Amino acid sequence: MAAVKPVRAAGGVVWRPSGSGIEVCLVHRPRYDDWSLPKGKLDPGEHPLTAAVREVAEEADVRAVPQVRLPPVHYAMRDGTPKVVQFWSMRANGAGGFQPETEVDNVRWLPVEQALRLVSYEHDVRVLHDFAALPPVTAVLGLVRHAHAGKRGTWSGPDTARPLEAAGWAEARALAGLLAPIRPVRLLSAAPRRCVQTLQPLAELLDERIEVDSAFDEPLPGQDAEENVLAAAGRLLELALDATSAAVCSQGKVIPGALARLAASGLPARSADRNGRSGASAPPRSADDYRTGKGSGWLLAFAGGRLVAVDRLVGTDRRAAEPG
Known part of the structure; x- marks a missing residue:
């Protein structure tokens, strides 16, 4: 029996300066009532990097600049299909790109410590920890x-x-x-x-x-x-x-x-x-x-x-x- 190919997706840990620190972006999906990092499936033939930038724009209404590729995340979807998500740390560089047909109905910017407590999935916690371990990219x-x-x-x-x-x-x-x-x-x-x-x-x-x-x-x-x-x-x-x-x-x-x-x-x-x-x-x-x-x-x-x-x-x- 042939192995099931994983669904490929990409997204970002998008950050912006805030006071003496930084905030990261989380999105809420009413269909699942969850809070997660903005991400989405790759279009056919799409490179993960361009997909990550596109998905962040469409879901979080943020134009972001990719900086560092983070370790990929592997997990099973609700129907058991394997999924791999490639994340980049990204610096917010303006607004724009939101698509109303996405599943997102709310966006929040939070310090990393608060975001760690709000996200609904352990794999997002791991990604945020990887992001927090990075030095400030200049x-x-x-x-x-x-x-x-x-x-x-x-x-x-x-x-x-x-x-x-x-x-x-x-x-x-x-x-x-x-x-x-x-x-x-x-x-x-x-x-x-x-x-x-x-x-x-x-x-x-x-x-x-x-x-x-x-x-x-x-x-x-x-x-x-x-x-x-x-x-x-x-x-x-x-x-x-x-x-x-x-x-x-x-x-x-x-x-x-x-x-x-x-x-x-x-x-x-x-x-x-x-x-x-x-x-x-x-x-x-x-x-x-x-x-x-x-x-x-x-x-x-x-x-x-x-x-x-x-x-x-x-x-x-x-x-x-x-x-x-």
């Missing part, structure tokens, strides 16, 4: 590797001018959908054409310009690769210290080392494994653990100058890891 960056640009051997011009292929443009559009929710105010790219083009759908979506920054370039022949890694890590740290939300496109020989350098500066609160699953707290890892396929990347959360969470972003199912 900046979120999206770091991606350029999308597919065809084979070097079939391109007659300079490698820096090699453009995206059709599949690469599809990957770039998928990445734009994942990066837009963090509301980047700066878009930075390595100099090669394929890197700039990878951010182009996002730039058009947000009506932002792309800044070319050679700090994210791969080393040229004869250059010390470690210098490029240090330059990229330094620029990412500068962006984080400015409390800037940004999207950055770099290259495969730069990203792993830069992330390993940043992770080594502090203990990540939570890291994603190679399959994109969040795990418990883990010590910094080697650059090999941050290898990044073309058309994919990472969501980085910082507390001041410390990298506290690294979560993989994959816009499509392609997970290639070729150099270049």
